[in-house]
Amino acid sequence: MMMSKGKEIIHPAPSSSTASQQESPHFSLIVALRVVTAPPNPGREYVEARPGEKIPPEDGLSWRKYGQRLVLGEKYPRKYYRCARCCCGATKMIRRIDTEPLTFEVTYGGSHNSDQENNNQNEQLLLAVQTQVGRTVGELSDFYIREMVSTPNNSSSTGVVFSTRIQYLT
DNA sequence: CGCCTTTGACCGGCGC
DNA sequence: GCGCCGGTCAAAGGCG
Numbered sequence: 001m002m003m004s005k006g007k008e009i010i011h012p013a014p015s016s017s018t019a020s021q022q023e024s025p026h027f028s029l030i031v032a033l034r035v036v037t038a039p040p041n042p043g044r045e046y047v048e049a050r051p052g053e054k055i056p057p058e059d060g061l062s063w064r065k066y067g068q069r070l071v072l073g074e075k076y077p078r079k080y081y082r083c084a085r086c087c088c089g090a091t092k093m094i095r096r097i098d099t100e101p102l103t104f105e106v107t108y109g110g111s112h113n114s115d116q117e118n119n120n121q122n123e124q125l126l127l128a129v130q131t132q133v134g135r136t137v138g139e140l141s142d143f144y145i146r147e148m149v150s151t152p153n154n155s156s157s158t159g160v161v162f163s164t165r166i167q168y169l170t
Numbered sequence: 171c172g173c174c175t176t177t178g179a180c181c182g183g184c185g186c
Numbered sequence: 187g188c189g190c191c192g193g194t195c196a197a198a199g200g201c202g
Contacts, residue, residue: 064173064174065174065175065176067177067193067194067195068175069191069193069194072190072191078193084174093193172201173201174199174200174202175198175200176198176200177196177197177198177199178195178196178197179195180195181193182191182192184190184192185190186188186190
Protein backbone atom coordinates (compact mmCIF):
# COMPACT_ATOMS: atom_id res chain seq x y z
CA MET A 1 0.00 0.00 0.00
CA MET A 2 1.19 3.47 -0.66
CA MET A 3 1.94 5.23 2.50
CA SER A 4 3.32 8.60 3.26
CA LYS A 5 6.54 7.98 5.07
CA GLY A 6 7.99 10.55 7.34
CA LYS A 7 6.80 12.48 10.30
CA GLU A 8 3.29 12.05 11.51
CA ILE A 9 3.56 14.01 14.69
CA ILE A 10 0.32 15.55 15.73
CA HIS A 11 0.61 19.15 16.75
CA PRO A 12 -1.37 22.35 16.38
CA ALA A 13 -2.18 23.04 12.77
CA PRO A 14 -0.08 25.74 11.16
CA SER A 15 -1.64 29.09 10.55
CA SER A 16 -1.49 28.37 6.84
CA SER A 17 -4.51 26.15 7.26
CA THR A 18 -6.51 28.95 8.74
CA ALA A 19 -7.24 30.52 5.42
CA SER A 20 -8.94 27.46 3.98
CA GLN A 21 -10.89 26.99 7.16
CA GLN A 22 -12.21 30.50 7.21
CA GLU A 23 -13.38 30.17 3.65
CA SER A 24 -16.15 27.97 4.95
CA PRO A 25 -19.12 29.59 6.65
CA HIS A 26 -18.28 27.53 9.70
CA PHE A 27 -15.88 24.87 10.74
CA SER A 28 -15.35 22.63 13.67
CA LEU A 29 -12.58 23.67 15.96
CA ILE A 30 -11.24 20.64 17.67
CA VAL A 31 -8.30 21.91 19.64
CA ALA A 32 -10.40 24.14 21.84
CA LEU A 33 -12.13 21.25 23.48
CA ARG A 34 -9.63 20.57 26.20
CA VAL A 35 -9.16 24.23 26.94
CA VAL A 36 -12.75 24.50 27.95
CA THR A 37 -13.20 21.11 29.54
CA ALA A 38 -9.99 19.35 30.34
CA PRO A 39 -10.86 15.65 30.42
CA PRO A 40 -9.40 13.41 33.08
CA ASN A 41 -6.11 11.85 32.27
CA PRO A 42 -6.56 9.10 31.36
CA GLY A 43 -9.92 9.80 29.80
CA ARG A 44 -11.87 9.59 26.59
CA GLU A 45 -13.24 12.14 24.23
CA TYR A 46 -14.89 12.35 20.87
CA VAL A 47 -13.64 14.82 18.34
CA GLU A 48 -14.83 15.60 14.88
CA ALA A 49 -12.60 16.34 11.94
CA ARG A 50 -13.43 18.60 9.07
CA PRO A 51 -14.15 16.98 5.71
CA GLY A 52 -10.89 16.41 3.93
CA GLU A 53 -8.85 16.52 7.08
CA LYS A 54 -6.01 14.11 6.61
CA ILE A 55 -4.90 13.36 10.11
CA PRO A 56 -6.65 12.47 13.32
CA PRO A 57 -7.78 15.41 15.39
CA GLU A 58 -5.05 17.32 17.15
CA ASP A 59 -4.84 18.07 20.80
CA GLY A 60 -1.84 20.33 20.96
CA LEU A 61 0.71 17.72 21.85
CA SER A 62 3.26 15.79 19.86
CA TRP A 63 2.48 12.12 19.50
CA ARG A 64 4.52 9.35 17.95
CA LYS A 65 2.66 6.52 16.34
CA TYR A 66 3.76 3.09 17.50
CA GLY A 67 1.11 0.79 16.17
CA GLN A 68 -2.02 0.34 14.14
CA ARG A 69 -4.48 -2.51 14.19
CA LEU A 70 -7.68 -3.43 12.48
CA VAL A 71 -10.04 -4.45 15.24
CA LEU A 72 -12.69 -7.05 14.65
CA GLY A 73 -16.04 -5.55 13.85
CA GLU A 74 -14.65 -2.12 13.20
CA LYS A 75 -14.42 -0.62 9.77
CA TYR A 76 -11.36 1.49 10.44
CA PRO A 77 -8.09 0.49 12.13
CA ARG A 78 -7.22 1.76 15.55
CA LYS A 79 -4.10 3.85 15.79
CA TYR A 80 -1.87 3.85 18.81
CA TYR A 81 0.19 6.88 19.75
CA ARG A 82 2.71 7.58 22.47
CA CYS A 83 3.77 10.98 23.70
CA ALA A 84 6.79 12.09 21.71
CA ARG A 85 8.36 13.64 24.77
CA CYS A 86 11.02 11.46 26.32
CA CYS A 87 10.25 9.71 29.60
CA CYS A 88 6.56 10.46 29.19
CA GLY A 89 4.28 7.49 29.62
CA ALA A 90 1.23 9.07 28.06
CA THR A 91 -0.46 7.12 25.32
CA LYS A 92 -3.58 7.53 23.30
CA MET A 93 -5.65 5.36 21.04
CA ILE A 94 -7.58 6.81 18.15
CA ARG A 95 -10.60 4.96 16.84
CA ARG A 96 -12.66 6.13 13.92
CA ILE A 97 -16.40 5.84 14.38
CA ASP A 98 -17.84 3.54 11.73
CA THR A 99 -21.10 5.40 11.36
CA GLU A 100 -19.48 8.82 11.45
CA PRO A 101 -16.22 8.72 9.49
CA LEU A 102 -15.40 12.25 10.51
CA THR A 103 -15.68 11.54 14.20
CA PHE A 104 -12.82 10.05 16.18
CA GLU A 105 -12.91 8.51 19.60
CA VAL A 106 -9.68 9.35 21.38
CA THR A 107 -8.83 7.30 24.44
CA TYR A 108 -6.02 8.59 26.60
CA GLY A 109 -3.94 6.23 28.68
CA GLY A 110 -1.16 6.70 31.15
CA SER A 111 -0.31 10.19 32.20
CA HIS A 112 2.14 12.91 31.46
CA ASN A 113 5.12 13.51 33.67
CA SER A 114 3.73 16.18 35.90
CA ASP A 115 1.18 18.88 36.43
CA GLN A 116 3.59 21.21 34.75
CA GLU A 117 3.27 19.03 31.71
CA ASN A 118 -0.47 19.39 31.81
CA ASN A 119 -0.18 23.12 32.24
CA ASN A 120 2.08 23.31 29.25
CA GLN A 121 -0.43 21.22 27.38
CA ASN A 122 -3.22 23.65 28.08
CA GLU A 123 -0.99 26.53 27.12
CA GLN A 124 -0.24 24.86 23.84
CA LEU A 125 -3.92 24.33 23.26
CA LEU A 126 -4.64 27.98 23.91
CA LEU A 127 -1.93 28.95 21.50
CA ALA A 128 -3.37 26.58 18.95
CA VAL A 129 -6.72 28.26 19.26
CA GLN A 130 -5.20 31.67 18.86
CA THR A 131 -3.19 30.54 15.90
CA GLN A 132 -6.05 28.89 14.09
CA VAL A 133 -8.58 31.57 14.71
CA GLY A 134 -6.36 34.55 15.01
CA ARG A 135 -8.15 35.81 18.03
CA THR A 136 -7.34 36.08 21.68
CA VAL A 137 -8.42 33.60 24.26
CA GLY A 138 -10.70 36.17 25.79
CA GLU A 139 -12.76 36.13 22.66
CA LEU A 140 -13.41 32.43 22.79
CA SER A 141 -16.99 33.27 23.65
CA ASP A 142 -17.35 34.02 19.97
CA PHE A 143 -17.39 30.32 19.47
CA TYR A 144 -20.72 28.72 19.62
CA ILE A 145 -20.49 25.42 21.40
CA ARG A 146 -23.05 23.53 19.44
CA GLU A 147 -22.80 20.27 21.28
CA MET A 148 -21.26 19.58 24.58
CA VAL A 149 -22.37 16.67 26.67
CA SER A 150 -20.58 15.02 29.48
CA THR A 151 -21.86 11.64 30.49
CA PRO A 152 -20.41 8.94 32.69
CA ASN A 153 -18.25 6.46 30.90
CA ASN A 154 -20.04 3.17 30.95
CA SER A 155 -16.92 1.08 30.52
CA SER A 156 -14.38 2.83 32.67
CA SER A 157 -14.39 4.50 36.02
CA THR A 158 -11.41 6.63 35.18
CA GLY A 159 -13.15 9.28 33.18
CA VAL A 160 -16.14 10.64 31.39
CA VAL A 161 -17.15 10.71 27.78
CA PHE A 162 -16.95 14.04 26.09
CA SER A 163 -18.86 14.52 22.90
CA THR A 164 -18.14 18.00 21.80
CA ARG A 165 -18.34 20.00 18.64
CA ILE A 166 -17.17 23.56 18.67
CA GLN A 167 -18.37 25.50 15.68
CA TYR A 168 -16.97 28.79 14.55
CA LEU A 169 -19.59 31.24 13.40
CA THR A 170 -18.70 33.88 10.85
C1' DC B 171 22.24 11.05 8.90
C1' DG B 172 18.66 10.89 12.09
C1' DC B 173 14.03 10.34 13.12
C1' DC B 174 9.57 8.58 12.20
C1' DT B 175 5.97 5.51 10.09
C1' DT B 176 4.66 1.13 8.62
C1' DT B 177 3.77 -3.61 9.29
C1' DG B 178 4.07 -8.27 10.84
C1' DA B 179 4.89 -10.99 14.89
C1' DC B 180 4.68 -11.80 19.75
C1' DC B 181 2.65 -11.78 24.33
C1' DG B 182 -0.86 -11.42 27.81
C1' DG B 183 -5.66 -11.32 29.20
C1' DC B 184 -10.29 -12.84 28.81
C1' DG B 185 -14.15 -15.70 27.46
C1' DC B 186 -16.03 -20.11 26.40
C1' DG C 187 -7.44 -25.85 28.71
C1' DC C 188 -7.90 -23.71 24.29
C1' DG C 189 -8.73 -20.18 21.19
C1' DC C 190 -9.45 -15.38 20.11
C1' DC C 191 -8.59 -10.58 20.47
C1' DG C 192 -6.24 -6.45 21.65
C1' DG C 193 -2.02 -3.96 22.70
C1' DT C 194 2.92 -3.54 22.20
C1' DC C 195 7.49 -4.50 20.21
C1' DA C 196 11.02 -4.52 16.88
C1' DA C 197 13.01 -4.45 12.12
C1' DA C 198 13.01 -2.23 7.69
C1' DG C 199 12.23 1.47 4.65
C1' DG C 200 11.47 6.40 3.53
C1' DC C 201 11.62 11.34 4.02
C1' DG C 202 13.43 15.83 5.50
